[in-house]
Amino acid sequence: MHRARPSAARLLLLSCCLCATAGYSFRPPSDLDVTPRITVLSSGLQGCRRFQSSAVNYSTMMLEADSKRLYVGARGAVFALNASDISASSALTIEWEASSEQKLQCKLKGKDNKTECFNHIRFLQRFNSTHLYMCGTYAFRPLCAYINEEKFVMSSQPEDGKDKCPYGPTMGYTGLIIDQQMYTASQYWFRGFPDIRRNSPFPTLKTEDAPTRWLNEADFVGSALVRESSGSSAGDDDKIYFFFTEKSQEQTTTYSHSRVARVARVCKGDRGGQFTLQKRWTSFLKARLTCSLPDYDFHFNMLRSMFVMPGHTPQETLFYGIFGLEWKNVKASAVCRYSLSKVQEAFQGPYMENQDSGSKWKEYTGKIPDPRPGTCITDTLRARGINVSTSLPDDVLDFVRRHPMMSQQVQPSDRRPLLFSRTTDYTHMAVHMIEGLDGQTYHLLYMGTDEGWLHKAVEVKGQLHIIEELQVFEEPQPINNLQISAEQMSVYVSSPSGVAQLPLSYCARYSTCYDCIFSRDPHCAWNGKQCVDITSQAKTSALIQDIQHGRSGCENTQDVVNRRRSVRVGDDVLLQCELSSNLATPLWTLDDSELQGYGLNSGFRTGTDGLLIIEARQDQSGLYTCYAVENSVKIAIVTYNVTIGLDLPPSPPVEPTEDSNSLLPTLPPPTQHPRSERPVPPSASSLLPHSELLTPRNMKAMYLSLITILGGLCMVLTVVLVYVGFCLRVGNRGKYSLRAAAAAYPTKRHNRNRKQSRNSAHMELKTISSHCNGNGVCNGVSKKHNGDFQEGGFLQIVPGEGHTLPNKEPPPPAPPLPPTPLLPSPECEFPNGLSATLPSVLRRMNGNSYVLLRQSDSENTSPLCYSFSEELNKILEKRKHTQLLPRPDESSV
Structure with a gap:
């Protein structure tokens, strides 16, 4: 069964919005709007384990392969789960709810006592080898505390977290602990400005607010450390990258958006300036991330999530971002990928300036001081005696203060999205690398939606093929977080109601060779009898896999279900053929000749679940074959030997074999009642008297007359009933x-x-x-x-x-x-x-x-x-x- 497509009203709304923005009809490339191949409902998930408790809003997760633990932060509690089986009874719990007094103060401030006036855990990471560090909103009064990992208890009294954690559960936020230094980005105060900070230890740094505000209503979604000092020939420093959406500041004639996506960076070794930019970042720079459809002046400008994929070297780092539309009533998402080299190129390009605080920013064309503003301390600067940022000249620091934004935009790979969906809002994403049997490394993307579904896709030649969509949570709810464990071969999914653990792949779902090959799952291959996980096979030389094209290797296999049908002339018969793949289309043949046309007079109706023969005739007897056409390959699914006669002899019922690829149960054959016990009467048409008076025209006139008479009688009866009801005061019960x-x-x-x-x-x-x-x-x-x-x-x-x-x-x-x-x-x-x-x-x-x-x-x-x-x-x-x-x-x- 094909997955439900978007409503006509939603598509019309999206088209109208796009036309109003771009000025012409919007037709996105068909290779980007991808349909998931397989749909699996929650009742059919195999190998799924779940964790739930009295807590809600499971928003924070930290996975540690060494300890085999999955740490989860929720509302009022923190959990330590067994990573191999999160449903095991060995889960440890720390309850940390806001006090009654603080909840009352939160309510008096006008906050929602059903959602906001609780302690939502927003930060949970490892601090050192023995302790974890967590922060919670604590009913609009943020607090932080250390956790003893071995005993899993709070090892100290909570401390003030107003500079480390946001005040509310929905405020954009990201944070990292790097070498026991805490880097966070959020809006920390209710009426404050967004800020990127290094909180501890000394020296603490933050972004600048005046005379030029570096962040303009920023909403943060992620951050990452890239150790660019590793193997650097220039003695470069490590950098922390922050990803967010903020209010637009640029002056341009090609597009106009109120909000845009950004990437910002700071140097890990930044110590601020001596006098200028004291306790402020001296290396802060930001650039715009673009995610646009090719050949269309249409931009996805709202960044929802960012996943950083480390490479074999720091220069091979990739950034995968999920983007959405600025219109909240229109569902659409795009996935764009960026390389670190493109980001570095933008930070090495021209700057932008704003001479008047009320005007838009435009490209700076003046002289750039030396050393280049915003760069980290390198061997070249050390040779000049500049070993720390406090030694930078004041003219360089003053330029950084007034020119934090770069003019060059960061373009995605191939200058277009990897995926575009006009009906899905993706919320979070995680990426996993695996080597296929062809020796190539493939990226598997696991993307959560706002309705509790998980989409698994593989990137092939710059495009995404969605292998399957899994209904992780039956009740529609957004996916809050995703974590992948290569050791446990699991993906962990959190939502407001709980946490689920799913295998990275479930190859047994594909029962035939072609089904296994069409999936293009790098984990799965056909061994001649079944679809198996390649990671569990000692020998892979005999396995069949075709990820690049998804069509070859099964030419010599045959898996066709053969059935019989015996019906009488004038009866209707449904020949069922359910296709498990959403990408497959049915094709029917009669005696090896393709059925042409399914009009009202053809005697056939076709659909995604079968072929209907209407008022069967004897000349329609024969061998019917249903083919599934997918990826330009035609595969026979089921054959029906149909016999249509005037008076068929009794025949025993035929129990059809359940097709494992069918999305629906197979209907039983039409000859279920034993004819020896209950004789079958003749057809309805044979019981009608054969008379010249019963011609189609006379029958039509007869029915029109009867309908007219009955209509008049009904009207008279209605008047009588209304009159009686009015007189007797009888209601409409x-x-x-x-x-x-x-x-x-x-x-x-x-x-x-x-x-x-x-x-x-x-x-x-x-x-x-x-x-x-x-x-x-x-x-x-x-x-x-x-x-x-x-x-x-x-x-x-x-x-x-x-x-x-x-x-x-x-x-x-x-x-x-x-x-x-x-x-x-x-x-x-x-x-x-x-x-x-x-x-x-x-x-x-x-x-x-x-x-x-x-x-x-x-x-x-x-x-x-x-x-x-x-x-x-x-x-x-x-x-x-x-x-x-x-x-x-x-x-x-």
Whole structure:
């Protein structure tokens, strides 16, 4: 089943916004807007372990491979989990909630006592070999404390953290401890300015506020240390990079945005100036990060997350950023990658200046003092006697104070995003490197969304292929943090409700050779019998893997399911063919000839879950084959040997083999009832008297007359009922609104609550297919043994044609209908003598609805016969008393 696509309203809104910005129609490159190949619901996750407690808002994580511990900071608590199994009972806990007095003061300040007036752990890192260091908001009065790692207890009384931790749980923040020195960036005071600081030990440094403010409403998302001194021929210093979004200051004619993404850096050995820039950074510089679609004047200017990927050398460091749009009501994300060399190039370029505090910044064209402002102390400066920043000349420091911004922008690799999604808001990302069987190193990106999903993608030739999307949390919630452990082969995901541990790959999910190859997962390869993890194989010479192209290696394999169908002339038959891949398209052949056209008169309907033969004819007998076409490769999935006859002999039921690649359970064959016990009546069309009076034109006139007469009778009856109700003061009790029933039960797809459109005043019946993952694990099917609901689908009210029905007395039976796609049933008869049954399955193929009788076991069929209206009233009355209340939202961030 293909994943639910965005609503038309959302796409229209995005298009309108883009057109208003760019001035022309927006059509992003198709190779960037990538669809996940496999969708796995939470019920089908294999190898998933979870940790939950009474705490909420699990926002901070620190993974240590040496101690095999995963440290997690939440609201009012810190946990030490077993990294190999976070669900183990060996978890250690430090409870650290704000006091009642502080919560009361927070509430008196006008803060939210349901979200803000708590102690949210915002910082948790190792301080030295024996202690950790943590900081919390403590109900708008930040505090910090040391943790004894061995005993996992607070080893000292909390200390003031107002210069180290933000005051609120949602304020942008990042921090590092490097050689027992703490570097943080945030807005520390409620009415203060954003600041980048070195807090301890001495000397403490911060950014400048006057006469030129270096940061303008900055919102920080990450920071990283790059040890550029390692192997440096110039004796360079290590640098700390900070990533944030701030209010735009540039003057330009090509674009206009209120906020832009930035990267800033400071030197680790910076000690500030002697007189000028005293206790201020002398090496602070910032540059703009651009993430734009190629050939479009359209920019993703909001930086949401940044992951720093270390290379074999410091110069090979890569920065992976997640960018979003400035419009909060439009969902869209882009992933851009930057190299350290491009960042360094921007910091070596021209500066910008602002001569008047009220004007925009523009490129500086004057003389640049020597040594170059903003650079770290190198061997060249040491040879001139400048060993520390306090020895820098005042003219250099004054230039740094007034020119902190660079003119050159940092462009991403290939000058375009790796990925663009118009329907997903990515929140966090982690990157893992692995070597494939071809000897190349591949980058695997794990990206969390704002709805609790995890997307796994591989970068191939500058583009991303999304291998799978996993529903980590059933309730929609943002992914707060991601950590990867190569030793444990796990990815750890935190959210407001808990923490989940997933394997980096689950190759057993792919049951066939082509499914394994199409995944293009560097962890997985085909060994001739199954898809295996290459890291667990001693010999890899016989394994099949094709990450570069994802199509070759399985030419000699064959895995086709063979089935039979025997039906009578005039019946409808569904040939099911479920495709597990969202990238695959179905292709049907009859006797090796491709079926051409699926119009109203073709006798066929096709969709993502099968092929429907409507009112089967004898000339439609033959061998039907369903192919899955993916990546230009055609693979046979299932074949049906269909026999269509006037009077078929009894045949034993055929139990089809469950297709492990199918996202839905296979429907049983149409011959489930033993014909020896219950004779099958002739078709509906054969029971009609063959007369010249029953020509299509006469039948049409007859039905129009009957409908007109019944309509008049209904109108008269309505007037009488209204008059009687007015006289007797009888309310409208006993009525049940079909539209209300439809609104109360919106369709669920991928377990996400998406409301149906209620603009139509009509009603129709439809069957919702069961949600299954690639392993055949199904979710969302309610099966009862009393025959009310049966496996394969359930009856639901959705917009269509119809009117409200009375709850107590069923209306008179409808006039006889001409032959329809309804299959006859041996159980019930309409007043006109035609055998029929309540349709239990109604599917929608290519926008055309059609009715199909459920093919079910005789023991599961109710022996009672009801009219169509009676069945509807029974279902509506039952649902009226079983409506579910929505779960209240968690009172947390």
